[in-house]
Amino acid sequence: MSAEKVGFIGLGIMGEPMASNLIKKGHELVVHNRSRGPVDKLAAEGAQPAETSREVAELTDVVITMLPDSPQVEEVFEGDSGLLAGASEGTLHIDMSTISPLVTKKLAERASDLGVRTLDAPVSGGQPAAVSGELSIMVGGADEDFARAEPLFGAMGTAVHVGGTGTGQVVKACNQIIVAVVIEAVSEALVLGSKAGVDPAKVIEALSGGLAGTKVMEAKRSNFLDHDFEPGFRIELHHKDLGIALATAREAGVALPLTAVVDQMLQTLQVKGRGGLDHSALLTLIEEAAEHQIGGTAKASS
């Protein structure tokens, strides 16, 4: 398995360290990216550069894509210079981008017609986890394909096989729902507490050990308390992801009232020019509604 040649397309702030970790674990890599910088960097680590997605697929057994959204994945997948044009029967395409489960299913059907195998394997944990090789990877697809991909996943993080094609994307959507709603819940609590006279650090201290305990409160503590909204995970990306969640829910016939409200709040923050801030900046909207800032020096707030 680990002797398979691996292609990696999309070497952004997530993809580049993920590819680098694969090289470090001894995998032979062929890489492609729209801009040349990260290709050269990975070539210096031993990767073989390729000019097109098609060429990546021609030279490898397993092709990983890590791209911003559905249109980019479709673009890399389709067409004369796309990965499907270069793939052979038995090629495994692992899409680690966060995209619509509906698009994932459509692409999987096209791949299946040509004998190309697919896994959807979106990740959580952000750039720090991409660098340290500690991503959480949510995988949809067939058992044998998951088994084939496991050594690769192991180089990048920890994978959980959650079901058939598209379910990795569905679970990622669930993840994004919970994270966004929890950030907003903590924001409401901290602003109320603060405006009613309680030091927000005390609120976090008092609530962390109980049923109100959340990873968000722990991991984003200094973002909330110091008004440090350097991303992290950007509001505009989270807004994109809730768009996927809400479209998936619409298709499935599920009402998501809190998700819909937070999605509108992320939209509002984008209009206010804060799409590039960390998603913990949801706090600023509640602060503004209360004309009250809980602390910090507004480092990245506009």
Next chain:
Amino acid sequence: MSAEKVGFIGLGIMGEPMASNLIKKGHELVVHNRSRGPVDKLAAEGAQPAETSREVAELTDVVITMLPDSPQVEEVFEGDSGLLAGASEGTLHIDMSTISPLVTKKLAERASDLGVRTLDAPVSGGQPAAVSGELSIMVGGADEDFARAEPLFGAMGTAVHVGGTGTGQVVKACNQIIVAVVIEAVSEALVLGSKAGVDPAKVIEALSGGLAGTKVMEAKRSNFLDHDFEPGFRIELHHKDLGIALATAREAGVALPLTAVVDQMLQTLQVKGRGGLDHSALLTLIEEAAEHQIGGTAKASS
């Protein structure tokens, strides 16, 4: 400190085990309750029964109250047979009920006029933690009063001093906001996941380790997956508590959009006759909106 005589008023499913733990730790107790059953039980453990709240206060140095809501606390506090009538200068009243911070402040002012000291010290953790002596106790009031009460808190759980009078109630409101919103966030994720084809147990497994990780997902796992809505903490009480949070926010001039939505959902569940179910039954409202039940045997659902 521990030689002080302690009164305990309100021996319900929370108060009775809390009083019992104080006796076990060697504190001398005088107890009063509207119904006689728990008084007799605690008398058998060594407590001295009293006929009125006034008598409790007359016989003790520190009086703890543990009552359902603001009106009950006001009733026990005021009037000829109330605790304030029996209190002396230096008596410490610790109210461990969850009530409005506005009422807390009003009562503290009345007490202060007579030289009676006060702490607000609501708890979280529910009956199991009350029995095991592992409550989280959020305490508002003066430093010296907190220090005086610490040996008592230690018999019932772990106390955090969060600020001046009323701040314990404010932090409890923050706790109730986060818990309710997180339950609803997890509900939306589980129903979407399930209806889009993912086993909800897999959703929980995949998300627990990451930024979406919450104590609610851990502690309420079997409630969600098995449709087991035996309380636990009842919807009608959580609805009462969000009413306090929203009234406090209105007074403080803070907008709480998600809290307001979940409050409406708890109201809806009460109208549907589910006020007596565990708050994790918020799940059922999202299931009904989706015409889809995620699993279990609907043990306590109506």
